[in-house]
Amino acid sequence: MREMHDNSEAVNLLKVLERRLESLKELYSSDLISENTLAGQILELLVTNEAKTYWDLEMKKDMTARRMLKMLEDPDQWEKDAAVPEEDRKNILKQRLVDIFLEDDQPYDLVLEKLLDTVNVPHFETLVFNRSDRQPKKKGAKLSILD
Secondary structure (H helix, E strand, O other), X not given: OHHHHHHHHHHHHHHHHHHHHHHHHHHHHOOOOOHHXXXXXXXXXXXXXXXXXXHHXXXXXXXXXXXXXXXXXXXXXXXXXXXXXXXXXXXXXXXXXXXXXXXXXXXXXXXXHHHHHHHOOHHXXXXXXXXXXXXXXXXXXXXXXXX
16 A cells, blocks of 8 residues: 555645756747856755655666766766766756756656756765755764773
8 A cells, every 4th residue: 555655645745847848948949047047946946755655666776876877877977976086076967957857858758857866966965965964874883982
């Protein structure tokens, strides 16, 4: 029963996110927002609760495979992005998001998937998500120097 609820929730979230992407496309094509503003708006959309929940329901279970595929698609670019100082990565990420968004006539569900995959690679996710947004990693017992 939970999976059916998750699936309908994911479908509803996808519809909401697709409408937002479509609105951004209309604003940009009408020259109402600049490319820089578009990049910022895409990034803002990807950190909403709706986008995070959609990621968790539909894509997170395959996160390792998705990351490996991104790395294998262009290993040189992956290495180059990972080596860039963190302060420069945000500009690279924004340009990458705009490039994905403006690719020729793709369905919005595919655009959303590519955008979410991009912000969830290790060298970009730290820019997008606060530590409090991610589940804390389980650690072993800590010992104090006084123990």
